[in-house]
Amino acid sequence: MKTLEEELKEIKKNGLWRQLRVVDPFHDVINFCSNNYLGLTNDPRVIEGAIAATQKYGAGSGAARLISGNFDLCEELELGLAKFKGTETALLFNSGYHANIGAIPALAGEGDVIFSDELNHASLIDGCRLSRAEKIVYRHHDLNHLEELLKIPLPLRERVAGGRVRGSRFIITEAIFSMEGDVCPLADLLKLAEKYDAIVYLDEAHAVGVLGEKGQGLAPLNPPENLICMGTLGKAFGSYGAFVAGSKTLKDYLINKARSFIFTTALPPATVGASLAALKIVREEPERREQLWKNIKMVGGHSPIFSIPIGDAKRTMEISQKLLEEGIFLCRAFAHRQCRKGHRVYD
Numbered sequence: 345m346k347t348l349e350e351e352l353k354e355i356k357k358n359g360l361w362r363q364l365r366v367v368d369p370f371h372d373v374i375n376f377c378s379n380n381y382l383g384l385t386n387d388p389r390v391i392e393g394a395i396a397a398t399q400k401y402g403a404g405s406g407a408a409r410l411i412s413g414n415f416d417l418c419e420e421l422e423l424g425l426a427k428f429k430g431t432e433t434a435l436l437f438n439s440g441y442h443a444n445i446g447a448i449p450a451l452a453g454e455g456d457v458i459f460s461d462e463l464n465h466a467s468l469i470d471g472c473r474l475s476r477a478e479k480i481v482y483r484h485h486d487l488n489h490l491e492e493l494l495k496i497p498l499p500l501r502e503r504v505a506g507g508r509v510r511g512s513r514f515i516i517t518e519a520i521f522s523m524e525g526d527v528c529p530l531a532d533l534l535k536l537a538e539k540y541d542a543i544v545y546l547d548e549a550h551a552v553g554v555l556g557e558k559g560q561g562l563a564p565l566n567p568p569e570n571l572i573c574m575g576t577l578g579k580a581f582g583s584y585g586a587f588v589a590g591s592k593t594l595k596d597y598l599i600n601k602a603r604s605f606i607f608t609t610a611l612p613p614a615t616v617g618a619s620l621a622a623l624k625i626v627r628e629e630p631e632r633r634e635q636l637w638k639n640i641k642m643v644g645g646h647s648p649i650f651s652i653p654i655g656d657a658k659r660t661m662e663i664s665q666k667l668l669e670e671g672i673f674l675c676r677a678f679a680h681r682q683c684r685k686g687h688r689v690y691d
């Protein structure tokens with residue numbers, strides 16, 4: 345057993361030391377690592393949304409949604425998000441992390457199989473772990489590999505109580521990958537999912553407000569039945585929180601089963617008020633999205649995320665430090681790949 349100090353030393357030695365940095369968002373550096381893609385965190389209308397909600401409802405919600413924390417603001421935001429996504433309903437979660445570690449274990453369980461893209465976000469990986477479903481990792485965006493794996497017969501496929509099928513298949517992927525910035529081939533993935541009777545869980549953390557004709561994300565408006573969409577409000581929406589969009593049955597199910605929804609204090613009114621104001625702007629001001637895409641195209645990208653592979657963790661740290669001294673603040677993603685160690689990849 346190593347002591348905490350020994351482990352920390354090892355982290356430092358391997359060049360993987362993480363350290364908090366105090367950031368002044370308005371001065372000194374050009375910030376390339378924020379997900380505030382539409383500039384909404386500082387929009388006066390979004391700030392006013394937060395202030396007005398605070399003045400009306402208070403600084404905190406005081407309890408979980410299922411107890412006494414469910415203000416009409418939450419319901420209003422859910423209605424708006426459902427409209428935005430073209431789904432029957434939506435359910436708010438306190439963050440994208442909460443959504444993924446709550447919804448995935450609620451839906452998938454022992455006897456089910458999850459097919460997970462090898463570059464999926466840590467919150468998706470943790471959701472899979474908590475679910476106790478079998479996890480099979482497929483190569484990033486490699487649908488041929490995924491199909492090979494989907495062909496493996498499921499040992500446990502059987503009907504259990506209530507007409508549910510044990511041995512259900514789930515495919516979990518991000519829409520825009522949070523480190524690589526590439527976009528999931530969703531249409532082909534959905535075809536494959538249909539062929540093998542699988543449900544797709546799509547994490548649109550970086551896609552809502554950015555992709556789609558109406559900014560709704562990568563999923564089409566009125567997404568098909570085998571597609572569950574999760575999005576966040578802390579990125580392009582400039583606020584905080586997350587949601588899962590889908591049918592009324594899905595919402596009722598998550599309200600009753602998703603532990604990270606049930607056992608946590610509801611979002612503070614300020615956050616919900618800010619998100620409501622942000623949603624209105626995202627829907628009514630497509631020119632923000634158009635400007636973002638102009639900027640993306642100018643540098644030849646496919647999404648607002650660009651990766652510059654360097655390879656070596658220490659070197660990455662040195663380069664990012666040098667750039668910071670020059671006033672360029674970039675995101676260092678070395679540790680992201682590390683957390684994927686221990687994945688079982690089937691070749």
Ligand SMILES: *Cc1c(COP(=O)(O)O)cnc(C)c1O
Nearest residue numbers: 439440441465467522549576578
């Ligand atoms: C940021 C992110 C999350 C987590 O969302 P939070 O609201 O910040 O907790 C989940 N999934 C992906 C792909 C992300 O990029």
